Amino acid sequence: MAGVARSFGGVPAVRDVSLDLARGEILALLGPSGCGKSTLLRMVAGLEMPDRGAVFLDGEDITRLPPYRRPVNLMFQSYALFPHLTVAENVAFGLRQARRPPAEVEARVTEMLALVRMESFRQRRPAQLSGGQQQRVALARSLARSPKLLLLDEPMGALDRKLRAEMQFELAGILRRVGVTCMLVTHDPEEAMVMADRVALMRDGELAQVGTPAEVYDSPRDRFAAEFLGPVNLFGGTVVAGGGGGVLTVRVPDLGAEHPVPAPGPEQPGEGASVTVAIRPERLQLAAGDAAARGALAVEVAGRAFLGTHTVYRVRLPGGALATVQQPEDGSPPFEAGRPAYLTVDGAALRVLAD
């Protein structure tokens, strides 16, 4: 889509978004509620008309096409299963609209229900199904017409936490098996990272950053991206030397050293500029002692929380600032609160944020 925009009563919901999807790709539109991701999705489905811009599918302009003429299907957040129809009739709905011969409809319904492992529920009504089962039927229904593009609006939004984690893998598995191009909307970074090949982070109706989950998580472009994808430590720093090859040397007083850091973008901050430097908590490491020689910082443990797979520590840096450290749980004795420890920084994981 190119330069798509839409406002409601003068309030812009989506402004000037341009985005491309490759065939067979799963793209997640990620963002906080109200960032315009659902509106964007609905414009692709044809349920909203953009004020400006155009939506293309296989090179064809579908901007003004009504939803029932688009080879695009949407899986609704509420699933929107027809309560007066059975599971099989729900899945057959789109096929019957397309006036496919009954035998073909029947075969396709069976195929789709087998795909989502719901064959034995053919004659049930949606109200007789659990949330997870309804989701499978909704998926089967939206895939039945073999859409060129499948849209998923908060696919896990109506499921409880435990089921959500299971279904993320299963749903992504089904989508990859079918090979359908997908655009899914979610506010949950974990869901986006589990399911999608690429993440498009949105904020205030605009794209904040687009990239693979690893790119967006490891190299956030700005503070919003850094904080939205997960916990992050932010420190103030000063550029000491603008380097060649897109590498800056930044002095970070809190971390007590100068670090070479990749530049955030084409416009590099000049020498002496203050910047924000980010590092994920799992890229910081605590050690009991002996590490001072390798450039570790002497810190004081301010608090800790045991979370099973890892332990999160709050540590006080020499300059007085607090940092969060995520230490994998490997059976070594924990660091007690109030005791000194040594912090090593994985310098390669530091990032300068564009502000």
Place this chain on the structure above:
Amino acid sequence: MSTGSTAAWLRRVVLGVPYLWLAVFFLLPFLIVLKISLAEAIIAMPPYSAVVEWAGDRLRFTATLENFAFLLSDRLYGIAYLNSLRVAAVATFCALVIGYPMAYAIARAPAELRSVLLMLVVVPSWTSFLIRVYAWIGLLAGNGHINNLLTGLGLVAEPLQLLRTDFAVYVGIVYTYLPFMVLPLYTSIARLDWSLAEAALDLGATPWQCFRRVILPLTRGGILAGCLLVFIPATGEFVIPELLGGADTLMIGKVLWQEFFNNRDWPIASAVAIVLLTLLLVPIALFYRYQMPGSSSAAAGLLGAAAGGEARR
């Protein structure tokens, strides 16, 4: 007395009130009408024979089915019933065709406009029913507003005979009962999950197919409730055919009135009422039978009220 038994006693009273109400204001009058329908007409005060009487040492029942047999023997009654059902059915259909788009438009209107539009549907019924029917006389009469407009525009040479026709009766019934159609329809359309309609469009249904295959079946409860709320009172309608209809407009409500007040034959009139009630029980029973799960229970409640009101007429 323990608090538990007090609560149970209170509960029984609260639950009992509606039953008591029904017994006193519905069952009792119904039994009285039933009793009169089994009596013979006599010239006395009251003008019917006693069905149950104390004959010295025992109760004596003298019930007769003469009146019901008479309804069967005179074709007039059969024609009047059929005509009433026909008029009510046609009027109900017209009200549905007019009321559905209205209810749909109100339900789809912006929230701040919705209550205003609903008020506009309801407000006319704040004026007396009788005045509103008289107003239609003024509109439909030979020298009424509609004819004056038509002749004034040169569309017709002579004023049309609008008043005192079946057409006028239909207009009156549809006009009077339209709110009873619109309100339950509005309720069921407003409760509809619009993502279902969007899902239908997304799956390739044109707006018309979406309406027919999704919206219409899902608002069936509202359609049924609205139709019965119009059909039941329209069947027994007396005032509208009397004021707007012609001499040949034969409706059972009018027959009932004539039997009571012109012929002073209370037993026959009561028998007419009992048969009417029995006829109306059929659609009500069908409604409860085929009521979709989740269809408006408020509508069912309204319906009960309408049926009760009808029985009191």
